[in-house]
Amino acid sequence: MHKSDEKLIDKNGLRMDGRKPDELRSTKIKVGILGNADGSAYIEQGKNKILAAIYGPHEAHPKHRALHDRSLLKCRYHMAPFSVDERKSPAPSRREIELSKVIRHALEPSIFLEYYPRTAIELYIEVLQAHGGTRCAGITVASLALADGGIPLRDLTVACAAGKVDGHVVLDLTDNEDKKGQADVPLAIMPNLNAITLLQMDGQLTISEFEEAIELAIKGCKQLYEKQKEALRAKYVTAEGEEE
Amino acid sequence: MSMVTRIKQKQIAQLVNDGKRLDGRELDKYREIKLEIGVIEKAEGSARVLLGNTEVLVGVKVGIGQPFPDTPSEGVLTVNVELVPLASPMFEPGPPNENAVELARIVDRGIREAKTIDLEKLCLQPGKTVLVVFIDVYVLNHDGNLIDASAIAALAALLNTKTSKYEIEEGEVKVKPGYNQLSIRNHPIAVTSAKINGKLIVDPSLEEEEVMDARLTITLEKEGKICAVQKGGPGQFTREQIMEAVKTAETKSSEIRKMVVKD
Numbered sequence: 407m408h409k410s411d412e413k414l415i416d417k418n419g420l421r422m423d424g425r426k427p428d429e430l431r432s433t434k435i436k437v438g439i440l441g442n443a444d445g446s447a448y449i450e451q452g453k454n455k456i457l458a459a460i461y462g463p464h465e466a467h468p469k470h471r472a473l474h475d476r477s478l479l480k481c482r483y484h485m486a487p488f489s490v491d492e493r494k495s496p497a498p499s500r501r502e503i504e505l506s507k508v509i510r511h512a513l514e515p516s517i518f519l520e521y522y523p524r525t526a527i528e529l530y531i532e533v534l535q536a537h538g539g540t541r542c543a544g545i546t547v548a549s550l551a552l553a554d555g556g557i558p559l560r561d562l563t564v565a566c567a568a569g570k571v572d573g574h575v576v577l578d579l580t581d582n583e584d585k586k587g588q589a590d591v592p593l594a595i596m597p598n599l600n601a602i603t604l605l606q607m608d609g610q611l612t613i614s615e616f617e618e619a620i621e622l623a624i625k626g627c628k629q630l631y632e633k634q635k636e637a638l639r640a641k642y643v644t645a646e647g648e649e650e
Numbered sequence: 651m652s653m654v655t656r657i658k659q660k661q662i663a664q665l666v667n668d669g670k671r672l673d674g675r676e677l678d679k680y681r682e683i684k685l686e687i688g689v690i691e692k693a694e695g696s697a698r699v700l701l702g703n704t705e706v707l708v709g710v711k712v713g714i715g716q717p718f719p720d721t722p723s724e725g726v727l728t729v730n731v732e733l734v735p736l737a738s739p740m741f742e743p744g745p746p747n748e749n750a751v752e753l754a755r756i757v758d759r760g761i762r763e764a765k766t767i768d769l770e771k772l773c774l775q776p777g778k779t780v781l782v783v784f785i786d787v788y789v790l791n792h793d794g795n796l797i798d799a800s801a802i803a804a805l806a807a808l809l810n811t812k813t814s815k816y817e818i819e820e821g822e823v824k825v826k827p828g829y830n831q832l833s834i835r836n837h838p839i840a841v842t843s844a845k846i847n848g849k850l851i852v853d854p855s856l857e858e859e860e861v862m863d864a865r866l867t868i869t870l871e872k873e874g875k876i877c878a879v880q881k882g883g884p885g886q887f888t889r890e891q892i893m894e895a896v897k898t899a900e901t902k903s904s905e906i907r908k909m910v911v912k913d
Contacts (some may be wrong), residue, residue: 503751514884601886607879
């Protein structure tokens with residue numbers, strides 16, 4: 407990964423896409439969009455376009471992986487071959503294997519897995535177009551797919567990255583800012599439980615910059631959390647009084 | 651979780667609550683670290699690390715290869731981890747699973763983001779020929795905290811790496827007599843804390859890992875900047891706990907670095 411000091415913030419303090427340092431990309435979320443899945447959701451965050459779907463709880467396959475006291479959460483984060491500039495092989499890369507694991511661990515604390523012993527819940531995240539911050543947007547949308555599937559949750563999980571670009575701590579990095587910036591800190595929280603469930607970092611930050619980035623990422627998460635709730639209401643509240 | 655683990659969980663949690671641990675350590679103490687370098691003569695660099703009963707061997711091999719298109723004048727660094735079946739009844743033969751991949755990527759991130767290796771010095775012909783540094787982590791005995799042990803072993807092996815002298819003559823790579831010391835500019839050290847019963851302990855043993863809620867690895871480079879972070883495990887942290895782990899990592903990493911890097 408490159409880390410250079412290229413100008414990414416102009417003299418007015420704005421970023422290449424015109425955002426302020428602490429501004430999220432424009433985000434659209436829709437809940438319940440796939441017919442076959444037990445729960446699904448779609449997010450567009452900037453140029454990121456990501457689908458998430460869940461199946462289950464149902465019988466675990468293979469059976470020996472089933473857990474006697476809770477449901478087994480399986481998670482696959484996957485990027486479509488056409489989601490990036492150079493075609494990506496559809497076979498899971500080492501990056502995707504790692505991200506599937508950390509995303510699973512980011513979502514697990516929010517789910518009442520103990521309600522469904524010996525079953526499995528399958529979670530699929532498909533990145534249709536990637537433009538930086540896909541693991542975070544993937545978590546944000548996957549949590550909604552779980553909610554849409556009627557899985558009991560302690561809280562929604564919402565994720566957002568902060569980082570250091572051109573010497574400034576900024577929110578919600580794009581692909582370009584991640585590659586050319588100095589650091590990236592993806593983070594997920596359960597906003598009502600004061601719990602951080604995903605935290606990674608690459609690049610270089612002083613300890614106080616790191617603390618600042620965490621704080622900013624949490625702020626971003628809280629804004630996205632409002633959008634998550636809006637998206638859930640858009641599906642479930644408008645249906646009230648209608649046929650359903 | 652097995653019944654035995656469940657019983658142990660209670661005991662470990664109780665102990666941690668009183669500021670104690672099963673093996674008698676304090677919450678902020680590492681197990682004894684033993685380091686041996688140059689243990690594999692065929693490798694360009696190697697090191698064996700014992701962290702308590704955890705044992706990791708790292709071999710560095712250097713070969714000729716092509717640069718990535720987006721970094722035509724830089725050598726290539728790759729980290730691979732083998733969780734060898736002889737190291738634990740939990741390990742199985744086969745391609746690296748998600749645990750091996752995650753471990754390799756945490757070690758890789760620390761070394762890469764600290765700009766440990768001067769990759770530009772590994773370029774022989776821009777866009778065409780570069781040196782490729784393979785760091786292969788071989789876990790020999792798993793007794794917890796493979797991350798920190800592997801990161802220490804990888805750094806120690808790199809510091810001990812000598813490559814052949816290569817030159818380009820008429821567009822071809824020629825090997826010259828003598829050796830070059832691999833140029834190492836930074837010394838990243840990973841420090842892992844585990845959360846048990848709401849408290850943080852450093853350098854978790856296998857028994858502690860089996861009952862922990864989550865772990866947090868903070869890697870610091872030699873100037874004290876954070877260069878890699880990874881939360882692992884299905885639990886959660888508060889912001890205060892994260893900053894506590896950072897503080898611990900700051901102290902511990904400089905202690906460990908003194909041991910690994912001899913001026």
